[in-house]
Amino acid sequence: MSRERIEVRGLTKTYEGGDPHRPTLDRIDLDVPRGHFVSLIGPSGCGKSTLIRVVAGLEDYDEGSVRIFDSTPRQMCAAKAVGFVPQSPALLPWLNVRRNITLPARVNRRSGKGSENPDALLRMVGLDDAARKYPHELSGGMRQRVAIARAFGTRPDLLLMDEPFSALDEFTREALQWHLLGLWERMSTTVLFVTHSVREAVTLSDEIVVMSARPGRVHEVIPVDLRRPRGDEVTGPRGRALEDRVRASLRGAWESGAAPDDLIPL
């Protein structure tokens, strides 16, 4: 057990009614050091989102163990130490941007966890002039920025992001990646990030976990040894070489079970 890493050991999960011989997650072993940015990538049905939800304590599992900095997912949530950004921004439409961002501070007060200054968070995501706007008055990219700022609102030890940029156009998605990196480098949060985009994974991550489907397994863990803060190197020869390596690994993962119908061509 370690207070400095997330440890997933032998994690196995089969959904009710699913084939017990082909579990959604099959003996997953994963180590994520504190402060690392780790992306999960793989074909549809490989269990990326399920893994995120199990780590978030949102779903139970059949076998194995999940320890987050030597705590259970439930203990982490009770301490408001987990931030969650789903695919859709999941904002409360009746609250303005500022009230949405301060929502984590207004629930589960018994955790005693403080919160970030909402104005500073708004500035960091470039929305300081939109504090009083409502979600329906924002573009998709702005809504997702609010969701990210909300997730950082309690300065969580662990941030779980489930394809947060998948519904956005590439232009907005790229800009949001830089905003996310800015917040992450400032907050030193550990991030587990689900994506279907190879370039996004290379741009953001310290490590990329390639998963294979049916059953969902960790196929390969690829370290991303690009300098931080990330810059032109991502789009340079070293970045492209890493992308090629991830794609080659994904091909291997597909051959072990799934079709690549969900990958974004880059």
Add this chain to the structure above:
Amino acid sequence: MATVSKAAGVDPRTRYQSPPSRRRRRRGRGGRSPLSALSPRVWLPTVIAVALVGAAWSWVASGNPYILPELGEVGRTLVSDPTLFVENAWSTLQIALLGVAWGAGTAFVLALLMSEIPVLRRAVMPLAVVLNVTPVVALAPALVVAFGFGMTPKVVVTAIVTFFPVLINVTTGLRSVSGPVLHVFRTLHASRMEVLLKLRLPTSLPYALAALRVVLPLSIVGAVVAEFVAAGSSSGLGTMIRNAAANAQLPHVYAAVACLATMGVLMLALTTLLERRLLFWHESQQRNPS
């Protein structure tokens, strides 16, 4: 403190697509200009339809006074003794509002409990369905026997009429919370009460107001039906219509009907006002670009 370099030298903050400019100009919380109602495109079709119905009415009434009275005569009846109509309208309105308060209030509380206690939902919902399909008119005489000749049986009839739509709508609303939002609340370890107050209740508000839009006019129907069938009624527009019809006083009948229609319209207007005020964030209140 680490900083993030910007790819290709472009500040990402400048690269976002702006929301459509029309969204920047908020037209009040409802998203619609109050002046838009003054546009002929809004009121002219209604005025033409009313004029056509009025003309058809006058044409029928001129040759068949026992089918429809002259509109002028209906108007004169209203003006000749306004206190009579106001007092009876107030009596009916009291029954309607008390019925809504009891019926909708009980349904709302029950829906809240049912959303938190699934076994209660399974127990109560079949009974509520049976109550809904039972003709309330058939119950009214029994209610008079049970509660006497006063206001109570009429309020109970109205409450029963308004109960079911609120129960169904609010139950649906409380359960229609989106999965991702619920996940955010659960990762924050929000309590059931926090989820109920901060998430489920606001989510159910559009459903509750949609139910109100149905049950407020329905409450008037319930009150009038109760006045029709409850023996011993001495006031209310329903009683007035029954007595006037028995004496072939058609202008009185239609004057009372006009009062009921006006009350229904005012209740609908009140609901619309509430919706615009409370649901400014909901897609039903956004401006339709088409």
